[in-house]
Amino acid sequence: MNITKISRRSVFRNLAAIAASNTLLQILGFVYRIFLSRMTGAEGLGIYQLVMPFYSVLSSLTLTGFTVAVARISAERCALSDFHGARRAVSLSRLCFIVAVIILAFPVLANRHAVARGILGDIRTVHALPFVFVCLFFTGLENILKNYFYGVGRVAPQITSELSEQIIRAIAVAALLLAFRPGDPGFSAMLIVIGMVISEVFSSFMLTAFYRPERKLLSAKKLRAPSIREVLSIAVPVSAAATVNNILGSVNSILIPQRLRVSGLSAKAATEVFGVMFGMTMPLLSFPIAFIASLTSVMVPKISEQLASGSEAEMRRKAGKTIHSTSLLAMPCIAVLIPLGEPLCRLLFSHESAGAFMLPLCIATMLSYYELCACALLNGIGMQRHAAIYIVVGGAIQLAFTWSVGIPHIGMWGFVLGYIISSGVTAFLTFRCLVKRLKLRPRWGNWFLTPLIASVLCSLICDIVYNMLLLRISSEGVCIIISALVGFCAYSLSLAALGTSITRYIKTLIPKQTDA
Numbered sequence: 001m002n003i004t005k006i007s008r009r010s011v012f013r014n015l016a017a018i019a020a021s022n023t024l025l026q027i028l029g030f031v032y033r034i035f036l037s038r039m040t041g042a043e044g045l046g047i048y049q050l051v052m053p054f055y056s057v058l059s060s061l062t063l064t065g066f067t068v069a070v071a072r073i074s075a076e077r078c079a080l081s082d083f084h085g086a087r088r089a090v091s092l093s094r095l096c097f098i099v100a101v102i103i104l105a106f107p108v109l110a111n112r113h114a115v116a117r118g119i120l121g122d123i124r125t126v127h128a129l130p131f132v133f134v135c136l137f138f139t140g141l142e143n144i145l146k147n148y149f150y151g152v153g154r155v156a157p158q159i160t161s162e163l164s165e166q167i168i169r170a171i172a173v174a175a176l177l178l179a180f181r182p183g184d185p186g187f188s189a190m191l192i193v194i195g196m197v198i199s200e201v202f203s204s205f206m207l208t209a210f211y212r213p214e215r216k217l218l219s220a221k222k223l224r225a226p227s228i229r230e231v232l233s234i235a236v237p238v239s240a241a242a243t244v245n246n247i248l249g250s251v252n253s254i255l256i257p258q259r260l261r262v263s264g265l266s267a268k269a270a271t272e273v274f275g276v277m278f279g280m281t282m283p284l285l286s287f288p289i290a291f292i293a294s295l296t297s298v299m300v301p302k303i304s305e306q307l308a309s310g311s312e313a314e315m316r317r318k319a320g321k322t323i324h325s326t327s328l329l330a331m332p333c334i335a336v337l338i339p340l341g342e343p344l345c346r347l348l349f350s351h352e353s354a355g356a357f358m359l360p361l362c363i364a365t366m367l368s369y370y371e372l373c374a375c376a377l378l379n380g381i382g383m384q385r386h387a388a389i390y391i392v393v394g395g396a397i398q399l400a401f402t403w404s405v406g407i408p409h410i411g412m413w414g415f416v417l418g419y420i421i422s423s424g425v426t427a428f429l430t431f432r433c434l435v436k437r438l439k440l441r442p443r444w445g446n447w448f449l450t451p452l453i454a455s456v457l458c459s460l461i462c463d464i465v466y467n468m469l470l471l472r473i474s475s476e477g478v479c480i481i482i483s484a485l486v487g488f489c490a491y492s493l494s495l496a497a498l499g500t501s502i503t504r505y506i507k508t509l510i511p512k513q514t515d516a
Contacts, residue, residue: 032170046278047271058133059246069231073234078151124186259406282361288333291329291330296377312438322373331454344480364424398422
């Protein structure tokens with residue numbers, strides 16, 4: 001008798017575990033964001049949002065490429081049973097990262113007042129800069145190990161560390177803000193970064209403990225160990241693109257308050273508008289990324305394994321399912337946010353402007369999810385240079401539109417329109433490249449049209465139910481929750497009516513092994 005069972009390394013098990021973890025992380029992060037907005041105000045969030053793009057640039061320069069290199073090389077080497085080679089990639093990446101951080105830290109910290117005033121555009125950011133490098137150091141050690149575990153198909157270590165890290169970060173930041181009660185937005189930003197440092201130290205030590213047993217694994221095959229040249233050949237183009245893109249993003253972030261002042265707003269009002277957009281509205285729109293990040297973190301190493309074994313057909317199958325799953329998971333979330341996002345933002349953040357531009361931002365965010373998915377797949381099949389170029393093109397387009405924020409009567413609409421166009425262009429270029437490389441035959445109806453029709457119906461029903469409930473129920477929060485649940489039910493029923501069974505589709509993600 002044959003007994004069919006789910007493989008321990010099945011895509012579905014890992015995807016379900018990471019999706020549940022990322023969803024919980026998003027919820028914790030969102031509650032954390034609400035707390036920050038209440039404790040620091042829109043201006044405090046604005047200063048913090050000026051620091052974080054600079055942190056992102058430093059991270060892209062020193063870390064991003066090495067995390068991609070570790071995930072890809074460890075997936076390829078483990079597919080060939082070369083565990084020593086996978087660990088060698090970790091050691092080389094960690095060494096290169098530490099050297100890069102040291103090289104950057106000295107000049108930046110020696111001139112931190114000039115950096116705060118001349119680059120970040122606000123002297124109040126100077127207090128946080130030294131702690132940014134401490135945070136970066138431990139974040140790098142953590143993320144290199146985390147991507148090793150992604151590559152070898154083990155999800156428990158990163159799930160445990162990420163959840164613990166988020167909880168500790170929230171507790172540490174809350175304790176610091178409540179203890180010191182800072183009135184200065186710059187001091188508030190510094191305390192938030194110190195809280196981040198505390199959580200990253202804990203997470204890096206936890207992942208190191210998980211990694212120790214990996215050193216005892218013996219390779220079934222003796223292959224040539226990865227060289228530093230191999231690691232850098234993957235890391236350098238990814239880091240270069242991420243750096244340029246983050247620089248463009250940082251310039252956008254720094255430019256927006258400055259251009260708003262040019263349009264006639266006071267410095268305080270400009271910082272508040274910036275803080276509302278990037279500290280309140282945009283975080284809500286990023287909630288579906290929990291599903292997309294889960295999907296790519298599981299599927300991309302699998303595609304890298306197929307690349308190592310030369311299975312083009314299986315690469316095409318997994319890439320197609322990744323794109324289809326992106327539509328199935330992200331579209332209904334965005335559909336619900338179109339009618340409910342604005343009242344939800346106002347309810348959570350107690351700010352009248354929170355949730356502005358919701359419809360166009362939802363469109364842009366959905367396009368950015370396809371961009372994220374396609375870029376991850378290109379990285380997985382060794383086309384990181386192409387992905388890098390397309391990301392830079394999108395960042396340049398956004399920067400050009402951001403400049404228009406300073407024109408009276410345009411304001412933040414300049415950023416929003418740039419977000420739509422840049423995300424759309426990058427998504428198109430990356431998707432076209434992926435189709436050409438893998439010789440994919442896009443299933444337009446199945447991948448895009450069917451989820452879109454079901455999502456439009458979901459959004460309309462959410463809007464109708466919400467407005468009906470407002471006439472009968474005084475609690476706006478209850479109205480939002482009920483409307484969202486009804487919308488998701490309508491989405492599932494619509495998919496079934498259109499011939500797409502989510503249950504049947506999920507089963508196709510589960511590789512099976514048969515024991516006699």
